[in-house]
Structure formats: C-alpha cells, structure tokens
Amino acid sequence: MSPWTLAQRLAAFVTLPAMILLGVGWFWLDDPALFLKEGHTVETVSVLLLLQGVLCWFAVHGREGWREWQIPALLVLFAAREMDFDKRLTDSGLLKLRTYTGDAPLDDKLLGAGAILFSLLVIWRILRRNAPGWWRALRQGQPYALAILLAAALTVAGKTLDGLGRKLLDFGITLAPHLDARAGQAEEWLELAAWWLLGLSIALLPAARAQGPRAAPTRD
Incomplete structure (x- = not known):
C-alpha cells in the first residue's frame, strides 16, 4: 500500500466514525441539550477520536511506534x-492543589504525584x-x-472558555448565565475539533x- 493511500484511509478512519456518531447522537437523544453534556455524544466522540489517534500511530509505525x-x-x-x-480516582481530584496541601489520604497524594510526574515525563520526551x-515540518x-x-x-x-464566568469574577466581571453556558458549549466543540486534528495529523x-525524513517528526 502506498503511503498516500494509507494516509487517506487513516484520515477516513479518524473522520467518518466521528461524523456518524455525532449525527446519530444528535437525532437519538430525546433532549438535544444533552448532546454537549458530560457522558454524552460529544464527550464520547472526543474520547473515541483520541483512541483512534493511538491506533493510527501504531498503524503507521507498527512496533517501532513503541x-x-x-x-x-x-x-x-x-x-x-x-x-x-483525575476526579474519579480521588475525592478531591488529582489536579487540585488542595489534594497535596490539605488532609487528603496519603494514597491519593502518591497517586496524584505519580500521575503528574508521568505527565511531565511525557511532555519532556x-x-x-x-x-x-x-x-522543521511546520516551516x-x-x-x-x-x-x-x-x-x-x-x-x-x-481551556480559556472553560469556566469563563468563574474566571471573569476574579476581575470583577459578571458574565450572564446564558453567555457562560454558551462559552462552555463552545469549549466542548473546540476540544472535539482539536482531538480530530490530532488524529488527522497522525493519519x-x-x-x-514519503516526502523524505526531514518532512516527518524525527528525533533531533
């Protein structure tokens, strides 16, 4: 299979299931307001897109992907x-400062510290x-x-729109509830698009x- 054909098939693999699930989810739900709620269509498709990105990575690289x-x-x-x-595994949340400065159980603190250190290692690599x-490829x-x-x-x-009303209160600005809700909805759509783009980039x-080693991500 040529690299171009593989890229096209992987792009379709990332795109088509998401489009189908979004369409089915929109018409299936009795209350369209649930479409963007946690645990429903958009969040489910977001998770699916990220996992599809993982599959695409190994489809491209095989065992070398490890x-x-x-x-x-x-x-x-x-x-x-x-x-x-991060919130399900502990009472206060792994990303909350009070987990480490308050009276949270030692197990929660160790779990959170391990998760944060692992995340930092991933970012560093x-x-x-x-x-x-x-x-180089961007240039x-x-x-x-x-x-x-x-x-x-x-x-x-x-992330800027997430909890926008709460963030603006720190500056003495009160955001109307309906605008705060709209900002939250926009955040869900923006993240969905971001995860699709990440999967597409791997595809x-x-x-x-195929255009040469300097056109693809390589270790410097």
Missing part, C-alpha cells in the same frame, strides 16, 4: 482527562524527541504539522514520510 511511546501516551492522558479520571522535527508547511499547531491553538482557546504522517 520507541516514541510518549505520543500515544499523551493521547491516552487526554482521553483520561476527558473522562474525568515530546519536547526533546519530537518537537524539533515538528518545527516546510507540512499539513500534519499545521494540524498539530491548529489543534494546540484550539485546545488553548477551549497524514505516511504522506509526510
């Missing part, structure tokens, strides 16, 4: 965050091993690199590799 395990690990961490595992190749205008950049921008925008890797 050498750069930090990439699928990052996607799994994002999926776990989407499913609120990506910055050390993958970021230089991505930067060349490679589609996969542009998709990653856009995904990062959408993720930042989404496009075979095409990038």
Whole structure:
C-alpha cells in the first residue's frame, strides 16, 4: 500500500466514525441539550477520536511506534482527562492543589504525584524527541504539522472558555448565565475539533514520510 493511500484511509478512519456518531447522537437523544453534556455524544466522540489517534500511530509505525511511546501516551492522558479520571480516582481530584496541601489520604497524594510526574515525563520526551522535527515540518508547511499547531491553538482557546464566568469574577466581571453556558458549549466543540486534528495529523504522517525524513517528526 502506498503511503498516500494509507494516509487517506487513516484520515477516513479518524473522520467518518466521528461524523456518524455525532449525527446519530444528535437525532437519538430525546433532549438535544444533552448532546454537549458530560457522558454524552460529544464527550464520547472526543474520547473515541483520541483512541483512534493511538491506533493510527501504531498503524503507521507498527512496533517501532513503541520507541516514541510518549505520543500515544499523551493521547491516552487526554482521553483520561476527558473522562474525568483525575476526579474519579480521588475525592478531591488529582489536579487540585488542595489534594497535596490539605488532609487528603496519603494514597491519593502518591497517586496524584505519580500521575503528574508521568505527565511531565511525557511532555519532556515530546519536547526533546519530537518537537524539533515538528518545527522543521511546520516551516516546510507540512499539513500534519499545521494540524498539530491548529489543534494546540484550539485546545488553548477551549481551556480559556472553560469556566469563563468563574474566571471573569476574579476581575470583577459578571458574565450572564446564558453567555457562560454558551462559552462552555463552545469549549466542548473546540476540544472535539482539536482531538480530530490530532488524529488527522497522525493519519497524514505516511504522506509526510514519503516526502523524505526531514518532512516527518524525527528525533533531533
């Protein structure tokens, strides 16, 4: 199979199931308001897209994909965050400062510390091993690199909108409830688009590799 054909098939694998599930979810729910709620269609599709990205990674690299395990690990961490595992495993949440400064059980603190250290290791490996190749590809205008950049921008925008009303209160600004709700809905859509772009960026890797080693992410 040519790299271009593989890239096209993986792109379809990432895109078509998500579109079908979103369409079915929209018409299946009795209350359309649930579409964007936690545990329903958009969140489910978001997790699916991230796991599809993991499958695409190994479809492209095979067993060699384990050498750069930090990439699928990052996607799994994002999926776990989407499913609120950081809140399910402890009473106060693994990402809350009070878990470590308060009276939380020692087991919770150790679990949280381990999760944070693992996340930092994943980020460090990506910055050390993958970021230089991505930067070269971005300067060349490679589609996969542009998709990653856009995904990062959408993720930042989404996190900015998350809890916008609460954040603005710190500056003495009161946001109308309906606007706060709209911001939360926009955040869900932005994250969904970001996860699709990450999966798409991996799907496009075979095409990038076909153009030469400097067009694909490599260890610097």
